[in-house]
Amino acid sequence: MRTRLSICKKKQSYRSGEEALAAAQRADIPLRPYRCDRCRLFHLTSRTKGKLVLRRGARPPKTVF
Numbered sequence: 001m002r003t004r005l006s007i008c009k010k011k012q013s014y015r016s017g018e019e020a021l022a023a024a025q026r027a028d029i030p031l032r033p034y035r036c037d038r039c040r041l042f043h044l045t046s047r048t049k050g051k052l053v054l055r056r057g058a059r060p061p062k063t064v065f
């Protein structure tokens with residue numbers, strides 16, 4: 001997956017896949033770690049192809065704010 005530089009700079013980066021995965025598991029929404037080809041670090045994406053995701057406008061199970 002190609003990552004745009006602007007996205008890379010905005011995103012939280014992780015030095016290892018384990019670190020990224022741990023952060024993904026702490027999140028309330030399904031996240032997937034991926035290797036960035038810009039910075040060679042790991043970022044998280046909310047894109048979960050073929051997996052159950054909350055529809056836009058659906059009420060989340062927990063109140064975040």
Ligand SMILES: [Zn+2]
Binds near residue numbers: 008009013037038
């Ligand atoms: Zn990056």
